[in-house]
Amino acid sequence: MIQNKKKMLIESVICCILSIIIAANRIQATSVTYQPFEENFETGVTAYWNNDWENAIVEIEKSLVMHRLFESGIYDCYMKCKDTRNIENTDRHSQFADIKFIISKASCSRSCLDEIFGDARLITQVSEHIKHLFHIKRPYVYLQFAYFQVGNIEQAVKTAHTYWLRHVGDDVIEDSIEYYRNLTEVKPEFFIDLEASEHIYVYDTAVEIYLDEDYEAAIPLFMRALEAYYTASDKCNALCEGEHVFDYDYPDVPEFHMQTADHYIQVTECSLECVKKIATDSSGVHISDFLPLHYHYLQFAIYKEGNISAALSNAKTYLLFHPEDEVMVNNVNLLSKKVDSKTEAIPEAVLYKKRIDGQIALLRYSYQAFGYEYRTNLLTPFADLTENEDGIDEFFSGHTLQKPNILPSNPEEQFYQSPDEKQKDIIEKKSMEEHILNELEEQRSQQKVAKPDNDVDVSNVSLGEALVDSKDMVTIRDAANETPTAEGNLLFEDYVLVANSTQLNGQERFLVDNLITQNDCDDLINLELSRGLFGDGYQDKKYPHTEYESFQGISIYTAVELAKKSEIPLRIARLYFDTSEKVRAQVQEYFHLPNLYFDYTHLVCRTALPKSSSEREDLSHPVHADNCLLQDNGECLKKPPAYVWRDYSAILYLNNKFEGGNLIFVDSTAKRISAQVEPKCGRMAAFCAGKECFHGVKPVSKGQRCAMALWFTTKKEKQEVQRQIAEETLASLENSKDEL
């Protein structure tokens, strides 16, 4: 009974709010012609200061309607021209297809906007200041006072309340609200938000009903909230495609590609900001993980209502956003057993997620390419649930929210066909659990064994956290004034020996500066940045060593192939090739080797992901040797899959525009850091590939660390074949160029 009453109340409130929203839309739908809203607003404000309350109300109300028309006109055209690509279907394979697509979209938008606004140029005339005033809902301040003056208390309360919601703490509006509260004629239902967002309102109501366990009523509300969400998302995106503001340092130059890229970045950033904007209510409370939560609630409500297939589809949709969410993975497994497991996630969400993922990738690439500061919040628009468990209340304050349910954890309830099946499952699960727990326990006990002298033992070498600096550790930043005793010759006069083996606290290692110029470093980084992302990474893994960094690389062979296809300048491929030869020659010379052959060369950048930090406890590259497999006990097994034929390694650094990322040499027990080297352009570290030269890389906490890594062999028969092919290709490309 009580529940029914509550339901009726909620329904009536929804009706009331929705009727306001619909009324606002209806005004737009009728044949009102657009007038610049700023003109009505200015007229209204002038009337207001002349104490002409009636006209102030008429003009300011009109400006609100026109402002809605302004935004909805842009949205309508955005939607209308969204799929213009179809028009150009036949041209899809032409090299100008993309440009044609942009032009046809532009022409569609132009005629659509001309039609709605009389002249599309009207939309560019609104000043940023006026846009801002409308954004913060300033017109309602004028309205509330004008309504009060003409004695329309109901409208005065509504307009005051609408402004107050967005400006809690503003003394003037709070005094007015307080005053209205004490008037006898003021009813509670006057306190409504005239600018309520349908998607938030309906969602909040749906959650409330859900928490009352009225799943039947909650389902259509969640569906409606979703529909409204996607509309709000389109509206927000439509507005993002507005004017181009030049606010970056770098592309603020009249050059076509820079400006196009700049515009594109701005629109993409704005579009990703929409995810958060749409998930923020009128009073500024952000509902973390807003969109995915719809599907979380729905999968359970629908399951409770008995539609297993639709529940599965919603559960799979949630997994699109959080693929590793244990609860949902479990739910999908359980539900899949009951229905056709081919049931797919909801297509609308799949498309949406694809777009967001594409935008994130593009933005990340742009940040890298231009070296912009990462706007990390944009790159992770949906909550990181693993990190947020504790912080969830903070986000949820002000909303009747809690984490929605999992399917029944008591398996007896629904999911077993027979007692035998249940018994088997429980036994299997238990042994699985035990197995995992044992493994974890073992790992933990290996990781940290405190020793009396407070040093830490490293048994598991992949754990950077367990490494300690040795008492004699040296850090090499700059070349010392005194030249170290050279163990071998330097090939050129401008090379500077920075440290020999002794100074690097070990054997067969040295450090040289000035191997290449700043220009060469820049060219090589550019090659890596522009092509490495799409080039051959490291066995196709983006994060081969750590989840906190991405890792991209390009081999000499790939670089030469790109030059062959004219995708990079021949000069750059040549630079790559020649630079690697410079390194090889110097390493051979210093170590007095009769011969030294290339095994593999890789131009690599390690980029700190937004979640990386100086507090990280892992390494960018775990401690290892380059030709053997380092074991927990410190032994190094020289057998496959290790590259056992490698004898020497060298790393030529290309920049220092990052934090962290020092190369570290570790002592023979692989436990203590004996020396570390700060990378910089033109600096080369060379060392043996075996167990005498354990090394690793400290975490890159910020920025991008680029280097050329080279591995050599003294065995002719082991030299890299691909390099020889690349060398021939390079020569023949240069010949044919000369002939031209």
Ligand SMILES: O=C(O)CCC(=O)C(=O)O
């Ligand atoms: O980049 C570095 O400083 C070292 C990398 C390394 O040791 C390797 O790739 O094997």
Ligand SMILES: [Fe+2]
């Ligand atoms: Fe290495």
